[in-house]
Amino acid sequence: MSANDKQNMLFPTNEDTVGPYFPIYFRDERLEDLTSIHPGLIVAPEGKHIILRGRVLDRHGDLANGVVMEFWQANAKGVYRTPAHADNPDLDPWFNGYGRLRSKAGEYSFRTIFPGSSKGRAPNITLTIFSDGINRVVTQVFFEDAEGNDTDSLLSSLSEEDKPKLIARHDGRTADGAEVYLLDIIMAGDQETPFFDDLVS
Amino acid sequence: MTMTLQGRLLEVGPTDNTSDQRTPRKRLRLIPQAARESFVPYIPQQAVTRQGENDLTRIAPGAPRAQGTPIEVSGRVCTQTGQPVRHALLEIWNANMFGRYTHIEDHSGIQLDPNFLGLGRVTTDDEGRYTFWTISPGAYLARPDIGRYRPKHIHISLSGGSSRLITQMYFPGEENNATDPMATLMGDAFERNVGQVYETPHIDVHHGYRFDIVVGGRNATFFED
Ligand SMILES: [Fe+3]
Numbered sequence: 001m002s003a004n005d006k007q008n009m010l011f012p013t014n015e016d017t018v019g020p021y022f023p024i025y026f027r028d029e030r031l032e033d034l035t036s037i038h039p040g041l042i043v044a045p046e047g048k049h050i051i052l053r054g055r056v057l058d059r060h061g062d063l064a065n066g067v068v069m070e071f072w073q074a075n076a077k078g079v080y081r082t083p084a085h086a087d088n089p090d091l092d093p094w095f096n097g098y099g100r101l102r103s104k105a106g107e108y109s110f111r112t113i114f115p116g117s118s119k120g121r122a123p124n125i126t127l128t129i130f131s132d133g134i135n136r137v138v139t140q141v142f143f144e145d146a147e148g149n150d151t152d153s154l155l156s157s158l159s160e161e162d163k164p165k166l167i168a169r170h171d172g173r174t175a176d177g178a179e180v181y182l183l184d185i186i187m188a189g190d191q192e193t194p195f196f197d198d199l200v201s
Numbered sequence: 202m203t204m205t206l207q208g209r210l211l212e213v214g215p216t217d218n219t220s221d222q223r224t225p226r227k228r229l230r231l232i233p234q235a236a237r238e239s240f241v242p243y244i245p246q247q248a249v250t251r252q253g254e255n256d257l258t259r260i261a262p263g264a265p266r267a268q269g270t271p272i273e274v275s276g277r278v279c280t281q282t283g284q285p286v287r288h289a290l291l292e293i294w295n296a297n298m299f300g301r302y303t304h305i306e307d308h309s310g311i312q313l314d315p316n317f318l319g320l321g322r323v324t325t326d327d328e329g330r331y332t333f334w335t336i337s338p339g340a341y342l343a344r345p346d347i348g349r350y351r352p353k354h355i356h357i358s359l360s361g362g363s364s365r366l367i368t369q370m371y372f373p374g375e376e377n378n379a380t381d382p383m384a385t386l387m388g389d390a391f392e393r394n395v396g397q398v399y400e401t402p403h404i405d406v407h408h409g410y411r412f413d414i415v416v417g418g419r420n421a422t423f424f425e426d
Contacts, residue, residue, distance in 0.1 A: 009281040012417020014387045014394050016369040021304035023294050025320050058222035072242035082243040083424045096245045126240055130367055133219030153235035187223040197208030197229035198240045199418040
């Protein structure tokens, strides 16, 4: 975009906090489990089932209750369903890659398929968090022992101390046929999760 | 002079406990170019809206009118380059005229209105326009300990394509606007979040507020050519 175009840009509406009362009424269970389209259908996305589970904690280590979480990921073959990949033969017709849930207490559990690596990236899930008192924050979640973690461009941009804060630990358990990965998100404080700026960068 | 690009340092809303507890204190990190595309969710079209869901003044079509002043809210949703955001989903919630939400976690004990849920949905049309009706909400006491009110506001969550925004529409000339912690953080830009009054030809609503929404940031324009 040229400097001239930038001058003609409209001023954005301010983001504002979601507040404490994001309507549970708007919940859509299909967005909380991306491994199935509907229990009555034989068609389903390809890939290994996983559950990403954890807690969202505040500055005091307490559960940051009232959290809306959104997830975005590539399919099992590493392809994102975006306009840029509309003609990609590796798109999965049964997988959009967008999930959302609202956690009352701050504990979350999201069932999905293990994302494939795309374009040299390690498998990851983009995570967006909304909560009372803050605007949208974003980060990415990686997986313990996944191929490509060592060379991932985003993980590599972090200090050795920060890297583990974005790597979900394999729990060694399965639940309902899904492998469980654990990651706590710490909104603020000494052990703060690294968050990224998608407005500036 | 050269400037090194840095991520934002988020500010804590004054007198807001939840903001203090949850606002990341470290400067946000920059996203390396090779990872940038993966930070642009593309939200599929969600055909969830039902008949009458854009009229929050009634619980169902034909049901009795809720108490208070029925208003219209309308506007156009576009990106910073002026491109309409088509077929985006707006999820809307606001308190009743007394300042009470029907949310199960609103324990304020303020009066409920049996004819008001305060929940609605609408999708933008081919030009990015939307219209919904609701009851003008009451201001509510958000911090009884310090007597701080949240000014009248309507919550709007917008999602569609690579546009994602949760915001609030405020009302012009409200005395609590100036002391609101989130409005304080917005500074002069707060004006962008204030609806502008207009006369509406619809006799079923008292007046309208125009609230044009501009979705900012690089994500919203990532797939524009
Ligand atoms: Fe509110």
